[in-house]
Amino acid sequence: MDPSETQDLDSRGQANPPLIILWKDDEAAGHPLGLIFEPFRWIRMLCRELNASFVFGVALVYGLSQGFAWSFLRVAADYYWKDVQKVQPSMVQMFTGLYYIPWVMKPVWGVLTDVVPVLGYRRRPYFILAGILGVATTFVVSTFGRLPIILALLCLIGMMASIAIADVTIDACIARNSIERPALAPDMQSLCGFLSSLGALIGFSTSGFFVHHLGAQGALGLMVIPPVSLILLGFVIFELRTNRWSEKQKVWEKVGGAIRAMGKTIQCPMVWKPSLYMYLSLALSISTHEGHFYWYTDQKAGPAFSQQFVGVIYAIGAMASMAGVLIYHKLLKDYQFRSLLFYAQLLYAVSGMLDLIFVLRWNLKLGIPDYFFVILEECSVRITGRLRWMPMMVLSTKLCPSGIEGTFFALLMCIDSLGGLTSKTGGGMVLHFFHVTRTDFRNLWLAVLIRNLLRIATLGLIFLIPKANQSGVLLPPDLLKYSDSDEEESLQLTTINQKEDI
Numbered sequence: 001m002d003p004s005e006t007q008d009l010d011s012r013g014q015a016n017p018p019l020i021i022l023w024k025d026d027e028a029a030g031h032p033l034g035l036i037f038e039p040f041r042w043i044r045m046l047c048r049e050l051n052a053s054f055v056f057g058v059a060l061v062y063g064l065s066q067g068f069a070w071s072f073l074r075v076a077a078d079y080y081w082k083d084v085q086k087v088q089p090s091m092v093q094m095f096t097g098l099y100y101i102p103w104v105m106k107p108v109w110g111v112l113t114d115v116v117p118v119l120g121y122r123r124r125p126y127f128i129l130a131g132i133l134g135v136a137t138t139f140v141v142s143t144f145g146r147l148p149i150i151l152a153l154l155c156l157i158g159m160m161a162s163i164a165i166a167d168v169t170i171d172a173c174i175a176r177n178s179i180e181r182p183a184l185a186p187d188m189q190s191l192c193g194f195l196s197s198l199g200a201l202i203g204f205s206t207s208g209f210f211v212h213h214l215g216a217q218g219a220l221g222l223m224v225i226p227p228v229s230l231i232l233l234g235f236v237i238f239e240l241r242t243n244r245w246s247e248k249q250k251v252w253e254k255v256g257g258a259i260r261a262m263g264k265t266i267q268c269p270m271v272w273k274p275s276l277y278m279y280l281s282l283a284l285s286i287s288t289h290e291g292h293f294y295w296y297t298d299q300k301a302g303p304a305f306s307q308q309f310v311g312v313i314y315a316i317g318a319m320a321s322m323a324g325v326l327i328y329h330k331l332l333k334d335y336q337f338r339s340l341l342f343y344a345q346l347l348y349a350v351s352g353m354l355d356l357i358f359v360l361r362w363n364l365k366l367g368i369p370d371y372f373f374v375i376l377e378e379c380s381v382r383i384t385g386r387l388r389w390m391p392m393m394v395l396s397t398k399l400c401p402s403g404i405e406g407t408f409f410a411l412l413m414c415i416d417s418l419g420g421l422t423s424k425t426g427g428g429m430v431l432h433f434f435h436v437t438r439t440d441f442r443n444l445w446l447a448v449l450i451r452n453l454l455r456i457a458t459l460g461l462i463f464l465i466p467k468a469n470q471s472g473v474l475l476p477p478d479l480l481k482y483s484d485s486d487e488e489e490s491l492q493l494t495t496i497n498q499k500e501d502i
Contacts (some may be wrong), residue, residue, distance in 0.1 A: 039194075046191060049184060050177055055191070060233060061170040062192045065163050067199020069226040071318065075207035075311055076223070077156055078293050080216040082438075084146060090432035093290040095153055097424030102161035103417035109168040110410035111258060120241040123169050127234030134162030134227025142221035159223060166230050168410055175409040178397035183471050186333035189393045193325040193386060201318035208311025261404045262411055270466060270474055271399045274337075275415050277464035278392050281345065282419025284454040287427035288355075288447045295359070295441045296374075302441065303370040313378050320379035324386030332387065337395055338465040344388040345462070349455035351380040356452060359445045391470065392416075398474045427451070 047055050081092045109126070118125035137158030141147065147155070174192065178185040210219040266272055295302040296310060305313070332340055354377040357363055363373040396412045430450060434443035468474055 042187075043191070046184075046187060049181065050188070054173055054177070057170050057173065057233075058188075058191060059195050060229065061166055063195040063199040064229055065166050065226045067196040068203040069159075069163055069199075069223060071200035071203030071314065072207045073156075073159060073203075073220070073223055075204065075314060076211055076216055076219040078290070079211050079307065080141075080152075080220060082294065082297070084216050085149060085152060086438075087149070088437055089290040089294040090428050090436060093287065093428030093431055094425055095156075096287075096290065097421045097428065098153065098157060099160045100417045100421040100424065101157055102164040104414050104421060105161075106164060106168055106410040106414045106417065107262075107407060109165050110407040113169055124234045126165055126169060127230050130162045130165035131227040131229070131231030131234065133158055133165070134230065135224055137162070138220065138224045138227065142217050142223070159227075162227050162230070166233075171409050171413070175397050175400045178394075179400065179402055182398075182473060185397050186329065186390075186394050186470055189390055189397070190325055190329040190333075192393070193328075193390055194322060197318050197322040197325060197386075200321065201315055204311050204314035204318050206311070207314070208306075208308040211311075212307040258404050258407050261401065262408055265399075265401050265404075265408060265475075266411075268476070270476070273464040274395055274399065274466065275412060277461050278396070278412075279415050279419040279422075280461055281388075281392075281458045282416060283422035283426070284458050285348075285423055286430055286447075286451050286454060287423045288431060288444070288451055289427070291427075291431050291436045291441070291444050291447060292355070292359075294436075294438055295444060298439070298441065301439070303374070305371075305374075309371070313374055316375050317378040317382040320382040321386045324383040325390065327383070328387055328390045332391075333394075333470055336467055336469055337391055338462060338467050340391050340470075341388065341465050342459065342462045344384065344391070345455070345458055347384040348381075348388050349452060349459070351377075351384045352448070352452040352455055354380055356445060356448045359441075359448055394470050395465075395474075398468075398470075398472075401475060 043055065077096075078092070081087045081095065087095070113122055113126045116122075137155040141152055141155035141159075174188050177188060207219065210222060214221070266275070293310075296305045296313075297307075298304065354373075358370075358373055358377055363370065368376075396409060396416075399412060400408045427447070430447045431444075434446050436444050436447060466474060
């Protein structure tokens with residue numbers, strides 16, 4: 001998710017084959033196993049249209065660094081705060097909001113990687129920096145005993161910063177490809193969503209097992225794997241070296257130019273209105289996750305789910321999220337933004353009512369066991385959440401002007417992260433107000449009810465979303481043609497005959 005001059009991982013010296021949007025190849029369309037092979041044909045098409053190195057980069061950042069690491073950390077950190085630090089759920093809910101600070105700073109990472117090269121390179125050093133930061137913070141939180149709460153929180157925020165910095169770079173490539181190949185923008189977001197969900201599936205599936213056998217701190221130690229891969233990626237990524245890295249005046253001129261261009265773009269009603277909707281739709285959906293987690297695992301008031309089963313719940317939810325990506329890609333990517341987001345938000349609000357039924361234990365009165373109902377609830381929320389998220393990501397890529405697409409996309413993701421931070425903080429305040437503690441969950445249902453009512457209220461803001469097709473162009477021509485760069489930048493995986501140039 002990155003900065004301005006970042007060229008896509010495209011090889012510009014080669015002619016692109018004709019655009020192919022369909023997943024199916026003619027020779028395989030009638031194969032009885034066609035449905036199974038269809039995703040592989042789709043990925044092959046994306047490799048052909050967008051370059052295989054781009055697809056590989058997306059797989060590493062979205063699949064391993066973001067999908068796996070985020071999901072694994074979610075479970076391990078929850079048990080770390082609950083069992084090691086013994087913190088109240090309302091405080092943990094606020095702590096998880098602070099995890100978004102590195103994501104709120106994404107425009108900073110974007111500007112740095114765009115216009116502040118290190119030793120002549122704009123991308124490689126930041127991959128390495130992200131990896132080193134992740135390794136260092138993971139080592140501290142997993143090795144030492146019960147750390148002071150502030151230090152433990154800083155370490156977990158540092159682990160998130162490692163993911164965010166790496167994430168910035170690949171997003172610039174996605175944004176530029178979305179501008180140059182607008183018909184493939186939904187496909188690229190489907191790829192990101194699918195890989196992220198696949199990584200989350202693996203992370204959730206293994207998290208409960210490792211927390212049970214290694215403890216929360218031991219499980220956190222396994223989080224060293226993704227940042228190590230980022231360090232290796234920083235060495236194997238090929239990037240042309242710029243000759244102007246020492247010209248500080250030009251660097252700051254480009255920073256100023258990027259800021260002015262972002263200011264001009266955000267003033268466009270076609271940009272600020274959907275950006276405001278995305279923030280409010282996330283902020284108003286306050287998170288009560290930590291209250292649910294403590295209640296899930298309580299031996300008296302809750303269903304007393306084991307560590308392994310908590311991981312299974314989230315893993316099945318990740319599979320449902322993948323199903324949501326496939327539903328969007330196959331059935332919904334041709335609908336207008338406004339109508340799709342309206343019905344997606346409506347379904348999201350309705351699915352949240354399952355939480356209320358579960359907390360009130362009405363499922364038992366209906367004869368539905370806890371283990372079955374919680375999986376039903378998790379799948380419903382994940383599918384509808386993904387159907388709501390995918391078009392917003394496609395819309396974000398459509399709002400980025402040429403030349404600063406990486407930095408501006410990072411700004412939009414910063415707005416989304418502010419929405420997430422507001423959601424987590426607001427949820428923590430609601431849990432605290434209703435006195436939801438480690439052992440008292442009597443008012444948890446009120447927090448869930450307020451959350452669901454706010455989700456329904458968000459439907460009144462749908463007028464901020466444009467009535468436009470997802471494959472169309474939204475920005476006016478003067479913004480689309482903006483470019484502050486005077487040179488092309490190439491970023492791709494090193495081939496054998498290129499390694500001697502590094």
